[in-house]
Amino acid sequence: MSVLVFLESADGKVRKTSLEAVSYAVALGKPVTAIALGAVNAEELALAGKYGASKVLHASDERLNQPLVKAYASVIGKAMQDENAELLILANSSLGTPVAAKVAVKTGAAFVSNVVELPDTSSGFSVKRSIYTGKAFARVELKSGKKVLTLRKNAAELKEAGGQAEVKPYAVSLSEADFNAKITSTEKATGEVLLPEAEIVVSGGRGMKGPEHWGKLEELAHVLHAGTGCSKPVSDMGWRPHHEHVGQTGVKVAPQLYIAIGISGAIQHLAGVNSSKCIVVINKDPEAPFFKAADYGVVGDAFDVLPRLTEAIKAAK
Amino acid sequence: MKILVCITHVPDTTSRISFTDNNTRFDTNGVQFIIGPYDDYALARAVELKEKMGATVTVLNVGGAETEPTIRKALAIGADDAIRVNAEPTDSFFVASQIAEHAKGFDLVLMGRESIDYNGGVVHAMVGEMLGVPSFSPVMKLDIEGTAVKMAREIEGGKEYLEASLPLVAGCQEPIAEWKIPNMRGIMSAKTKPLKVVEPKAVDKNVVVQKFELPAPKGAVKMIPADQMTDLVNRLKTEAKVL
Numbered sequence: 233m234s235v236l237v238f239l240e241s242a243d244g245k246v247r248k249t250s251l252e253a254v255s256y257a258v259a260l261g262k263p264v265t266a267i268a269l270g271a272v273n274a275e276e277l278a279l280a281g282k283y284g285a286s287k288v289l290h291a292s293d294e295r296l297n298q299p300l301v302k303a304y305a306s307v308i309g310k311a312m313q314d315e316n317a318e319l320l321i322l323a324n325s326s327l328g329t330p331v332a333a334k335v336a337v338k339t340g341a342a343f344v345s346n347v348v349e350l351p352d353t354s355s356g357f358s359v360k361r362s363i364y365t366g367k368a369f370a371r372v373e374l375k376s377g378k379k380v381l382t383l384r385k386n387a388a389e390l391k392e393a394g395g396q397a398e399v400k401p402y403a404v405s406l407s408e409a410d411f412n413a414k415i416t417s418t419e420k421a422t423g424e425v426l427l428p429e430a431e432i433v434v435s436g437g438r439g440m441k442g443p444e445h446w447g448k449l450e451e452l453a454h455v456l457h458a459g460t461g462c463s464k465p466v467s468d469m470g471w472r473p474h475h476e477h478v479g480q481t482g483v484k485v486a487p488q489l490y491i492a493i494g495i496s497g498a499i500q501h502l503a504g505v506n507s508s509k510c511i512v513v514i515n516k517d518p519e520a521p522f523f524k525a526a527d528y529g530v531v532g533d534a535f536d537v538l539p540r541l542t543e544a545i546k547a548a549k
Numbered sequence: 550m551k552i553l554v555c556i557t558h559v560p561d562t563t564s565r566i567s568f569t570d571n572n573t574r575f576d577t578n579g580v581q582f583i584i585g586p587y588d589d590y591a592l593a594r595a596v597e598l599k600e601k602m603g604a605t606v607t608v609l610n611v612g613g614a615e616t617e618p619t620i621r622k623a624l625a626i627g628a629d630d631a632i633r634v635n636a637e638p639t640d641s642f643f644v645a646s647q648i649a650e651h652a653k654g655f656d657l658v659l660m661g662r663e664s665i666d667y668n669g670g671v672v673h674a675m676v677g678e679m680l681g682v683p684s685f686s687p688v689m690k691l692d693i694e695g696t697a698v699k700m701a702r703e704i705e706g707g708k709e710y711l712e713a714s715l716p717l718v719a720g721c722q723e724p725i726a727e728w729k730i731p732n733m734r735g736i737m738s739a740k741t742k743p744l745k746v747v748e749p750k751a752v753d754k755n756v757v758v759q760k761f762e763l764p765a766p767k768g769a770v771k772m773i774p775a776d777q778m779t780d781l782v783n784r785l786k787t788e789a790k791v792l
């Protein structure tokens with residue numbers, strides 16, 4: 233019996249959230265096999281070993297360079313059987329989550345998404361999952377021999393185990409039917425920190441007054457090596473791209489530090505940030521509801537506080 | 550063309566969440582229920598497609614009798630008829646199995662990217678797999694030409710443009726369409742549109758909710774004067790240990 237982890241990659245690099253999934257699997261104390269698909273750099277594959285996987289399967293078939301859910305689910309479902317894995321673990325993502333769902337249906341595994349911490353195996357196998365958009369949790373029991381979990385960020389601490397994994401090519405047999413869609417193009421913001429993976433997020437709301445002021449916010453994000461986010465009206469007005477919008481109807485983030493600037497703290501916004509470890513709110517209105525959800529608050533004008541904070545961080549480095 | 554839109558009946562996004570019966574049941578006291586916001590996008594796109602190219606739009610909900618006002622609202626927005634599978638939607642696999650049972654014969658199955666109560670984000674993918682048709686989510690743009698479907702899907706830090714053919718399943722999110730508000734005529738006609746109630750098919754449940762929990766309450770906020778940013782940075786380092 234073993235645990236299989238999907239190593240999701242982008243541009244040849246393994247996603248940090250997938251390495252967290254390896255750490256999660258290792259913490260269960262069973263042998264861990266990781267599987268990567270498509271073009272992935274060799275040193276990136278080796279990372280799985282560093283975090284404690286004992287084996288890495290690499291399906292390098294060219295047709296897998298396009299991350300198509302159906303084909304990925306076929307390969308991973310098959311690997312779960314070949315490896316006799318009782319448990320498959322993936323990071324929640326636009327690829328990992330639907331792949332998990334399909335594998336679960338194929339294999340008859342019990343499937344839980346949005347898992348936030350290690351399982352309780354004292355009697356049976358149960359996990360805690362996030363529900364009501366981060367406003368609550370449910371403890372769910374998985375009652376099947378085979379199980380599939382997708383993890384929220386920070387479900388397990390990223391931990392180096394200092395090992396080495398043997399990387400093995402994994403042969404796939406794919407049919408036409410596995411390619412039921414075509415990705416015609418991709419648009420990706422490059423060179424920035426991906427919001428769902430960011431350890432620090434700097435986010436701006438309507439209080440930032442207009443897209444022309446985002447330079448100040450980006451400068452703070454840059455010195456902190458942070459991802460940038462925004463409130464819904466900001467993306468609705470086109471000040472920022474849609475994928476930066478945080479909240480109930482946008483990205484749910486779970487960073488170590490969330491800095492909100494000129495955001496009122498509507499309940500729909502809070503739903504996307506309440507898993508953050510520490511929240512700093514900067515708002516000129518001392519009555520802004522966001523202060524109630526904050527760890528640290530600064531009452532002041534964003535255009536005055538932002539540069540001061542950026543300077544203070546630079547000075548502390 | 551036949552379009553199926555799967556809608557959830559969920560607490561309004563401003564609801565405070567609490568539980569009763571020793572934390573085993575959601576407390577509906579004082580809670581207002583709505584069509585899931587993402588499902589609302591799916592419905593709006595279905596109605597747009599119907600207006601543009603002609604289609605029938607059926608809405609489906611897996612839920613108890615209490616969801617009927619929400620289903621009627623979807624009919625008022627422009628769906629033609631409705632199916633309610635009379636069962637408590639306990640987990641994604643159960644719900645997907647019920648939907649798949651009724652989704653055969655539809656050209657397009659539209660859902661929300663996720664339900665805002667269970668937040669699985671997976672029912673569309675499960676239904677796609679059960680029906681053996683492609684599924685995509687979260688879809689921000691969906692256009693149909695003949696049987697060809699062109700879509701834009703949000704991915705981490707960007708967008709992916711896709712082509713596939715009908716039949717397919719899509720989990721929708723903004724800006725796929727503008728939310729629609731029912732008008733008087735819609736509300737009147739919704740009262741007489743067909744709403745069929747069917748019993749669920751038996752499904753082995755392998756996922757069981759044991760209990761619910763609320764997050765630990767936040768401690769009091771520490772206010773830092775605006776000219777003390779060095780102090781804030783120090784606290785983030787030594788007190789909060791996040792820098």
Ligand SMILES: Cc1cc2nc3c(=O)[nH]c(=O)nc-3n(C[C@H](O)[C@H](O)[C@H](O)COP(=O)(O)OP(=O)(O)OC[C@H]3O[C@@H](n4cnc5c(N)ncnc54)[C@H](O)[C@@H]3O)c2cc1C
Pocket residue numbers: 436437438439440462463464465466477478479480481482493494495496497498499500501504514515516517520532533534535562586
């Ligand atoms: C179904 C539904 C889903 C939604 N989903 C989301 C979601 O996912 N994410 C989301 O963010 N919203 C969402 N919303 C919208 C949400 O209700 C709020 O309208 C929105 O979050 C407000 O954005 P804001 O805080 O940027 O703007 P505002 O509410 O206008 O707040 C601006 C804030 O900036 C402060 N300010 C102004 N000038 C300055 C200055 N110079 N310096 C410092 N502070 C200043 C003000 O005091 C105020 O607090 C949703 C709404 C609905 C109905």
Ligand SMILES: Nc1ncnc2c1ncn2[C@@H]1O[C@H](COP(=O)(O)O)[C@@H](O)[C@H]1O
Pocket residue numbers: 555556557585587588609610611612638641644659660661662663664665667668669670671672673720
């Ligand atoms: N009980 C339900 N009845 C009808 N459709 C549902 C139900 N639950 C989920 N769905 C559909 O599946 C989508 C994804 O739900 P989920 O996987 O729970 O996040 C929702 O946006 C709905 O379109």
